[in-house]
Amino acid sequence: MDSRPRTELYPAIEPYDSGAIALDEVHSMYWEQCGNPNGVPVVFLHGGPGAGSAPSHRRFFDPAHYRIVIFDQRGAGRSKPLGELLDNTTPHLIADIERLRTHLGIERWLVFGGSWGSTLALAYGEAHAQRCLGFVLRGIFLCRPSEIEWFLYGLKNIFPEAWAAYTSGIGESERGDLLGAYYKRLTDPDPAVHLPAARAWGTYEGSCSTLLPSPDTVAYFANDNVAIGLARMEAHYFMHDIFLPRNSLLDNVGKIRNIPAVIVQGRYDAVCPIVSADDLHRAWPEAQYVVVPNAGHSAWEPGICAELVKATERFKFGDYSA
Numbered sequence: 001m002d003s004r005p006r007t008e009l010y011p012a013i014e015p016y017d018s019g020a021i022a023l024d025e026v027h028s029m030y031w032e033q034c035g036n037p038n039g040v041p042v043v044f045l046h047g048g049p050g051a052g053s054a055p056s057h058r059r060f061f062d063p064a065h066y067r068i069v070i071f072d073q074r075g076a077g078r079s080k081p082l083g084e085l086l087d088n089t090t091p092h093l094i095a096d097i098e099r100l101r102t103h104l105g106i107e108r109w110l111v112f113g114g115s116w117g118s119t120l121a122l123a124y125g126e127a128h129a130q131r132c133l134g135f136v137l138r139g140i141f142l143c144r145p146s147e148i149e150w151f152l153y154g155l156k157n158i159f160p161e162a163w164a165a166y167t168s169g170i171g172e173s174e175r176g177d178l179l180g181a182y183y184k185r186l187t188d189p190d191p192a193v194h195l196p197a198a199r200a201w202g203t204y205e206g207s208c209s210t211l212l213p214s215p216d217t218v219a220y221f222a223n224d225n226v227a228i229g230l231a232r233m234e235a236h237y238f239m240h241d242i243f244l245p246r247n248s249l250l251d252n253v254g255k256i257r258n259i260p261a262v263i264v265q266g267r268y269d270a271v272c273p274i275v276s277a278d279d280l281h282r283a284w285p286e287a288q289y290v291v292v293p294n295a296g297h298s299a300w301e302p303g304i305c306a307e308l309v310k311a312t313e314r315f316k317f318g319d320y321s322a
Helices: 055-060 090-103 116-127 145-152 160-167 172-186 191-207 215-222 224-239 274-283 302-316
Strands: 017-022 028-035 040-045 066-071 109-114 132-138 261-266 288-292
Touching (some): 028 090, 040 055, 040 090, 040 302, 109 302, 116 132, 145 172, 160 191, 215 224, 261 274, 274 288
Parallel strands (some): 040 066, 040 109, 109 132
Antiparallel strands (some): 028 066
């Protein structure tokens, strides 16, 4: 019998339960559950912020073993209203996760998140370590000023064509503050202003997310429903340093160092360069650190996808070794 952990995605499944929680007078949060109702709970934190979840995200987990909880963060995906920035901060999102956990009657769960999902997983874990069974983190983003600056300007060094398209709708006089220029457009109530800006932002991020060109990835990110939530929310969170004290994620990692964790990082991740994953691992040496040598940022890069499934398989048996 082959003792190697599974690396293939599980077959597509449908939720056995879903609903929406009215978070306040403005926001309603979509959630769903799949897999085994009596299984080990795992919560999936999508990227962006604002990208929303997709049915394919259910497939990282063994549905016979896991009680798979997926939700769309405020302003994203099927949560309403799409792209809403009012009362949309990292502390709000952390509180929403806890509200969902309580609503579903879950004591502790495995926390799985990539890109912005890794940011939120760290922030949530550091606030509620006692609720976390473990972490599976991918494409580490710590939202430091250097990382935001890289996304806005540094990517030009690797993807000059994508950056040229990204900045083509921004006048030369505004390019010294791309974030401010985009934020102004993305928060304009006129769809004729904010929709082209959202599509340009989404196309830029999608174009830079894979090691090799992926038209499907670009098309997904440029889709209006994804792009509006993604672009508006990312600009909002970047403008406000993700509403957390600077460097707080690394400064507080000691609160979760005793919890099992796997960090999966593409060597050639251009959107969230590997230096952030390396910094996190140096602050958290107990975490298993897996560098995928032939991958970029996307969770759907074959090597990254395989390592994420392998990580959820190892958590089934309490085996976090390489």
